[in-house]
Amino acid sequence: MELDVVDLSRLQFAMTALYHFLFVPLTIGLAVLLATMETVYVITGREIWKRMVKFWGTLFGINFVLGVATGLTMEFQFGMNWAYFSQYVGDVFGAPLAIEGLMAFFLEATFVGLFFFGWDKLSRRQHLAATWAVAIGTNLSALWILIANGWMQHPVGSVFNPDTMRMEVSSFYDVLFNPVAQAKFVHTVSAGYVTAAMFMLGVSSWYLLKGRHLQIAKRSVAVASAFGFASALSVVVLGDESGYEANLNQKMKLAAIEAMWETEPAPASFNIVAWPDMESRSNVFAIEVPYVMGLIATRSLNEVIPGIKELVEQSRDRIRQGAIAWDALQKIRNNEEGAGEDVRETLRQNVNSLGYAYLLLPYTDNPMEATTEQVDAAAWSTVPEVLPIFYSFRIMVACGMFFILFTAVFFYYSSAGKLDFVRQRRRWFLHIAVLAIPLPWIASEMGWIVAEYGRQPWIIESMLPTSLGVSSLSVGEILLTLIGFVALYSVLLVIEVALLVKYIKIGPEDDEPADDRPTSTSRSGSRTNAAAAE
Template identity: 85%
Template sequence: MEFDVVDLSRLQFAMTALYHFLFVPLTIGLSVLLATMETVYVMTGREIWKRMVKFWGTLFGINFVLGVATGLTMEFQFGMNWAYFSQFVGDVFGAPLAIEGLMAFFLEATFVGLFFFGWDKLSRRQHLAATWAVAIGTNLSALWILIANGWMQHPVGSVFNPDTMRMEVSSFYDVLFNPVAQAKFVHTVSAGYITAAMFMLGISAWYMLQGRHVRIAKRSMAIASAFGFASALSVVVLGDESGYEANLNQKMKLATIEAMWETEPAPASFNLVAWPDMKGRDNLFAIEVPFVMGLIATRSLDTVIPGIKDLVEHSKDRIVQGAIAWDALQKIRSDPKGVDEEVRNTFARNSESLGYAYLLLPFTDNPMEATADQVDAAAWSTVPNVLPMFYAFRIMVACGFFFILMTAVFFYYSSSGQLDALREKRRWLLHIAVWSIPLPWIACEMGWFVAEYGRQPWIIESMLPTAVGVSSLSVTEVLLTLAGFVALYSTLLVIEVALMIKYVRIGPDDGDPADPSSETSPRPVSGAAPVPAE
């Protein structure tokens, strides 16, 4: 029954996190695109760019509000569903979340108000500064959240205190500049940029197919394709960096992503297509590309990538070592002041493997008395289900290369002044752009699935199993909150989609197409020099 609570708690957090991340990437990307378009408006004085900022800003606002609402719910779940986790990591995990709330969130929220209500109260440059502050705040918010998440993937700059049973910060610098967190930040932000670019590209393509708002659609398509092409290239490059960090710090995750059961001679081959079999602990079939995996994951020709089976054997050794640490910890907890110094030394020598001892608790109450079969079962519990990991990663990668192709094609047509040719001769490209709007969200969700499910069974990599961090709740209590979240979030999703569709159908203000002056500001604005008509 206890593990039913764990599974339900995991399901609830996964549902709310994946739902929340439907809004995050679009918010991150659109904020930068809005600031870029408004910069063009301030530099040129052309009124059409202001109308573009207002239109895309409306869609940004709808997305932003629901993103904030769903994000707050997630943070409350730490105390509600994961009480021991919150106690265990509070000294480390709380700092990035507090900074995110105090600095990034309030900065972002304050200037969002100025963005929407300051058009007639601020000068052009002042309003532009507010828009850039929104973009900076949005990205800073992502930074601090990903520093916290990166620490869960690679817990550096901290030590476990056996007297308090908590993790304590030993170097905030190491927490802040954790290489896993930095790689996740730049990769996630770039994914947000491509999400916004494909969103803008698809809606602009729909307007061109409809023959509506063509002037704004063409300009939006030009900026989205250029921004999106650069972002799509960076996503692939930065994703490679994340893979390299996984090989250094999360070898089991990398092995399951590649369905690599056996350790191969360097450089390892890449499984292009395979069908992993968890029961047989092998691939039923695989199409391999020689050398590619070794080059991607190690950036060398002679570094060996360990396979799943060898990593399981390594886990067995750490489980045995962790049981020694667990036994010493029980003695320290029973008599913190009178415990023998040798016991503390024994714990210190084996403390890095303590988390592995907790993997034995589903099988025995005393890890020191575990049988060989129980150690084997605990070691194999460190292997996530390989099949969903394997294909989730490949769906994400396939989407990434598709985005490069799509944005490159539209960038070519926009930079060469041939966008009108799309409406006349290659309407199928516009249709593809429209139908591609959901793909960035699919890629983002697959990426988070790989990152979080691939870490299992750990809630903190190699230190705290997920099953240990859960709150003492009943199945009924978790089911009730899960049902409540599903109902609430489903309602919010319907509202979000309905509002987006409504304002996309209404479309932007075109001004007066017959009046050339409609593309220029009709009067000087305080803080900016008048700009001649084009």
């Protein structure tokens, strides 16, 4: 396969984004769990909760540092690899990212230092305030980044200026309260909470299996199982909201998720398993459940979900409409005689389809002269690769169902005081918890594949094709940096895993006896009398 600048630029950003998101969800979730546990410590005054905060805080710190290191590269790529995208939408897209840096990142970066080094310098309540500031800052950071990403999925609150060839903000309120962005935020943050909960359950289960740090492990299980169960339920509910928004604003993505080639009578069926074939533009086989997709996506019994082929037909119409907008834009840019208010009015009436005219540029220099075959090829280019989206979505959903069941069982055992029974008679369950640690990351990465790969061929939905957003770079330049980024990030990932494993093996300070007998603890958090005697 011949490599080109567009594919390599997409691959580079995808790799850096997927690497970065290995660190983000754990940071988001652990920050809130740390604040919750420290709140219990301040209320009760029990030193064991302080030791828990310090231990899990160490793992949080390792992850936080590497998350920052990998995140900075992503923002640089907008200028390096996606220069025209940055120029075209920078007035809109740049604002949330700037606010994220000024409001959220500085907040968490400032108070994270107080969290680690302020234990002996701040009062309990002051340190608790610093911990909550870290948690709030981490979640605010996710909010502003997802507002920017949500605008790419559903560009509202902005207008195209033909004189500057840029998108400009017309309503920051609409950008901020974009329903797609809000749904993405709560869904993504809840997924981060599940990631942290499953991580805490897995590590605590390992301690239970080894008979180490039992008091801390049991309390960690209690917190993580309750937090994880509530978060897993919210992920499913909010994921349903994301699907509903996709049906309103990204119908082609929804059709690809379902591998729905033909429009079905309402309510549409749901394909549990299928094998989509892009060449024949049909499914080789499919196992369907009647009515389910229609109920999920439309929340009604009579609303029709358009299939891929019908959406392609709609794209053909928008391509022809967009060609009219493109022609008017060329007249305005060239200052042609007669390009007055009537030409600008023609552009205004058709500007929402201008992006579809750009889909013709790989086939012709003048969209107004495009042939029927060229229009047809451009229309079918709006269909993303169905197979990876179809199965990425189902892997994500299957993981979500598992998280609900798994955290619910853990919550039952913990609240019923049966963790010792599990440790002695249900050890296989604890082994599953350890092996399940990677699953939330797999689910999150599958979710991003659905969200971003499912948006293709658009970098800005229905507005700017991905192929037009790249910088003027050579294949060799991008390939060199791609290899460099993958190598560097792989080293960082190995370092993180090694550090996490090292400090998990070391365990919390002030260990209690292996037989889990009650011990007394000094107010300063020194070693217990029983441990000292041993």
